[in-house]
Every structure is written in C-alpha cells, then in structure tokens.
Amino acid sequence: DGGITQSPKYLFRKEGQNVTLSCEQNLNHDAMYWYRQDPGQGLRLIYYSQIVNDFQKGDIAEGYSVSREKKESFPLTVTSAQKNPTAFYLCASSMTGSMFNQPQHFGDGTRLSIL
C-alpha cells in the first residue's frame, strides 16, 4: 500500500535535547512538507521541499531543521532552540510538475511532548 509513514506516533523530549521525527513516503512524490498543529489552530507550515537536496522555510521554521537526501525521506529535527515544541507534527507529500494542482497527502502524525 502506498502512503506516508511517520514515526514514532508519540515522542517525549527532555528540555535541551534535540529530537528527530521521521517521515517516509512511497508515493513517488517529489514534494514533502512538515506542519505543526496546536489546539484550536490550523496547520502551520514549518519547512517544505520540492526536490531532493533542496528545501525552503515555511512560516514557523525557527528552532527546526530538515534534510532531504532521498526522495522518500524528509526528517524533521526539533532543536533545543524551539521554545515551545509540544505539538502534533504532520508530514505531507504531493506530486509536482503536473499540469494540474495535486492535493497533499498526510501521514498520521507524531505527538511530541516535553518532559
């Protein structure tokens, strides 16, 4: 089955620690995205990548870093510089280069909590 896999589903971090969230897709999509959702809020874009070895900051990139070494993978690192990291993190992917716009497909998310 094609899809997006995020792991782990729940993650706990001590203050001052960096932590990496995994996102893998087997949809052969070029573009991948990371969003953050807080209670009562919409999805806010952290980083996105439209092609391997290239990525751009979204609206709330401070305190986060990403890499895109492979088409299938787009890991997100939450660094100690992120002052309020407790949130639900969602990864998505979509086709690009198509004549028509394509919807994004989402993984099931990772909930990050600070101990």
Next chain:
Amino acid sequence: DQQVKQNSPSLRVQEGRISILNCDYTNSMFDYFLWYKKYPAEGPTFLISISSIKDKNEDGRFTVFLNKSAKHLSLHIVPSQPGDSAVYFCAASSTGNTPLVFGKGTRLSVIA
C-alpha cells in the same frame, strides 16, 4: 494575518440534514482550494478540491462551491451522517503547487 478563515469553530447538524461549512480567503492569488477532514490523532484526509476556473465541484455527498468575487467557498454535505463528525479544514494555494495555507478548522458534530 490569516489568509484563510473559518469563522465557525463548531457546527452541530442532525443526521440526514445538510451540513454547510464556510471558508473565506483574502489572497486574490489563490486559485486552488481544498477541503480536508481530520479525526483526532490522525492526519487530515483529502476530501474534495476546486480550481478557480470552476464554481462548483461535486463528489458523492460532498459539494464545494466557490464564489471568487466574494472570496468565499463552502462545503456542503448531504445527507450528513454520524461518521462525518470530524474537524474540517479549508486550504488554499496559488498556481505552481505552492504550499497550502490552512484555516483553523470547523468541528462538525452530526447528531443521530
């Protein structure tokens, strides 16, 4: 400044009746609009989309209407079912597969 607004945080509808979820946008460059449905602790699921060259798109019980002059779109669900109870997000983007901008969502509760 919110570019995509869903002004109703919640909506309660009786089973079998019509659910109407509304969304307003401010960016006139947006030309692609989507609705997603989300259950707790899961990722959003794509429901239906519409491009700015159309004013209506229908898929089964779901219809999206776009009023470009009013910068307004709506999602109609007919008939509503208890399984439709979820948070619905409106999203928009401009040409070129740019990242989506999401509204804050509307929680729909369909009561049996």
